[in-house]
Amino acid sequence: MTICTTAAGVGCLQASTGVEARHMIRSGSWSGHTSGAAPNFVQGNLAILPADLANDFLRFCQRNPKPCPLLGVSEPGDPRLPSLGEDLDIRTDVPAYRVWRHGELVEEVTDIRALWRDDLVSFVIGCSFSFEQGLIDAGIPLRHIAEGRNVAMYRTNIATTPAGVFHGPMVVSMRPMTAANAIRAVQVTARTPAVHGAPVHLGDPSLIGIANLQKPDFGDAVAVMPDELPVFWACGVTPQSVIMEAKPAFCITHSPGKMLVTDLLDRDFAFS
Amino acid sequence: MTICTTAAGVGCLQASTGVEARHMIRSGSWSGHTSGAAPNFVQGNLAILPADLANDFLRFCQRNPKPCPLLGVSEPGDPRLPSLGEDLDIRTDVPAYRVWRHGELVEEVTDIRALWRDDLVSFVIGCSFSFEQGLIDAGIPLRHIAEGRNVAMYRTNIATTPAGVFHGPMVVSMRPMTAANAIRAVQVTARTPAVHGAPVHLGDPSLIGIANLQKPDFGDAVAVMPDELPVFWACGVTPQSVIMEAKPAFCITHSPGKMLVTDLLDRDFAFS
Numbered sequence: 380m381t382i383c384t385t386a387a388g389v390g391c392l393q394a395s396t397g398v399e400a401r402h403m404i405r406s407g408s409w410s411g412h413t414s415g416a417a418p419n420f421v422q423g424n425l426a427i428l429p430a431d432l433a434n435d436f437l438r439f440c441q442r443n444p445k446p447c448p449l450l451g452v453s454e455p456g457d458p459r460l461p462s463l464g465e466d467l468d469i470r471t472d473v474p475a476y477r478v479w480r481h482g483e484l485v486e487e488v489t490d491i492r493a494l495w496r497d498d499l500v501s502f503v504i505g506c507s508f509s510f511e512q513g514l515i516d517a518g519i520p521l522r523h524i525a526e527g528r529n530v531a532m533y534r535t536n537i538a539t540t541p542a543g544v545f546h547g548p549m550v551v552s553m554r555p556m557t558a559a560n561a562i563r564a565v566q567v568t569a570r571t572p573a574v575h576g577a578p579v580h581l582g583d584p585s586l587i588g589i590a591n592l593q594k595p596d597f598g599d600a601v602a603v604m605p606d607e608l609p610v611f612w613a614c615g616v617t618p619q620s621v622i623m624e625a626k627p628a629f630c631i632t633h634s635p636g637k638m639l640v641t642d643l644l645d646r647d648f649a650f651s
Numbered sequence: 652m653t654i655c656t657t658a659a660g661v662g663c664l665q666a667s668t669g670v671e672a673r674h675m676i677r678s679g680s681w682s683g684h685t686s687g688a689a690p691n692f693v694q695g696n697l698a699i700l701p702a703d704l705a706n707d708f709l710r711f712c713q714r715n716p717k718p719c720p721l722l723g724v725s726e727p728g729d730p731r732l733p734s735l736g737e738d739l740d741i742r743t744d745v746p747a748y749r750v751w752r753h754g755e756l757v758e759e760v761t762d763i764r765a766l767w768r769d770d771l772v773s774f775v776i777g778c779s780f781s782f783e784q785g786l787i788d789a790g791i792p793l794r795h796i797a798e799g800r801n802v803a804m805y806r807t808n809i810a811t812t813p814a815g816v817f818h819g820p821m822v823v824s825m826r827p828m829t830a831a832n833a834i835r836a837v838q839v840t841a842r843t844p845a846v847h848g849a850p851v852h853l854g855d856p857s858l859i860g861i862a863n864l865q866k867p868d869f870g871d872a873v874a875v876m877p878d879e880l881p882v883f884w885a886c887g888v889t890p891q892s893v894i895m896e897a898k899p900a901f902c903i904t905h906s907p908g909k910m911l912v913t914d915l916l917d918r919d920f921a922f923s
Binding site for chain 2: 561562565566569577581583606608
């Protein structure tokens with residue numbers, strides 16, 4: 380494992396396995412972003428909720444599998460997720476955490492052992508890193524990656540199916556591509572429903588309530604060329620946005636771009 | 652088996668198997684179109700060429716599998732195609748044939764036994780009837796079917812890969828649908844490469860050289876609603892168009908809409 384520096388001067392973690400990446404993060408050697416941290420290993424979004432809200436949230440994810448593909452759910456109070464990784468401790472193995480109280484961000488920390496409670500349930504939700512690797516492997520260029528930007532994300536008028544206190548619109552990520560690549564991208568991403576699956580929309584953004592593609596609600600705008608279509612996928616920011624909307628008394632999420640690296644392989648998610 | 656009359660007053664053949672439909676056609680009881688003739692049985696486009704051109708055409712199909720998915724090729728001079736049907740005789744089992752000399756249509760007949768030659772090779776090419784059934788089964792409405800029209804087809808600026816005397820642009824069929832249905836249609840039709848597979852284009856028609864969707868080169872125009880995209884598939888009219896362009900001294904094709912009904916089942920073509 381190594382810590383490198385990219386051409387843009389940003390540090391990056393390079394581990395050969397998920398467990399190696401987690402141990403490096405746990406030891407305090409790395410608190411940066413995890414993009415490319417352990418190539419071919421699945422990364423996930425994290426949400427930690429008290430047990431009284433966890434059942435509502437579990438039902439919310441079950442009802443909205445495209446934006447909220449659940450990779451793993453812990454037992455209440457148990458910081459381990461053995462189905463996702465050997466020796467995984469959710470309290471120490473993510474580079475940075477955001478702590479929220481009543482919907483307000485109160486602190487950002489690199490270890491949550493001092494905050495741990497017997498009623499906390501961890502949810503690990505699939506993220507688009509895995510399907511982006513599938514698109515790149517299929518020879519489909521992704522402009523935000525080529526330009527070193529975060530993917531553009533938008534709130535839509537596509538309603539999620541509510542559960543308990545959780546409700547709100549779907550957030551989507553957008554990648555511009557030619558029609559031929561969009562057709563291929565549907566085929567590639569349909570094979571991985573555990574990481575958002577096939578697109579939810581393509582073409583005219585106004586049909587899903589997006590007024591201006593150049594003004595994303597999250598992430599960075601990228602150009603859409605005259606021979607391209609915008610292609611929209613359900614986004615893992617949806618569950619975070621829905622949790623913030625519910626303003627729970629207490630919750631913890633990962634910091635943006637600083638994900639949980641698991642022992643699962645991207646290829647395990649593709650059915651064919 | 653029965654001969655019925657549709658609401659529009661058009662006759663139709665209803666057989667329970669491919670072989671039953673072919674025997675009815677061979678006996679002279681039916682010379683009309685074969686749409687819906689034997690539900691769930693694969694139908695094919697027919698081209699019969701002299702052996703001196705057949706090798707070029709075989710290579711053309713191999714190089715252009717999306718518009719020219721070959722279901723079967725006969726031995727020279729042999730009117731049977733045992734891989735496509737029990738007791739199949741290509742000289743009598745198609746409701747109507749078109750006979751072409753030097754690129755000119757010279758006659759339309761219901762039996763080609765008198766024209767048969769020892770050097771003729773039959774090519775049976777997949778058609779969109781099979782994948783349209785897949786789309787309908789997936790709950791995707793097809794406007795041309797709802798309106799009782801032929802599908803709209805267009806010459807494009809997408810070049811085929813030439814072989815010998817055969818070359819020319821790809822012809823596509825177009826079906827308008829919502830983005831959500833277009834995404835599903837990609838997934839459904841990608842599973843059946845033997846009947847044209849996934850679309851070749853969607854969205855802006857001008858990007859593939861189509862100036863006006865309301866003026867198809869073949870078939871009937873249908874409306875594209877404001878919340879719809881035109882979705883384009885490679886079309887089995889491409890090989891016919893390419894053969895006509897080559898103006899062979901002699902060739903035979905099926906008459907439009909009057910296809911060969913095989914013993915293969917649509918479902919045999921889907922991989923998953």
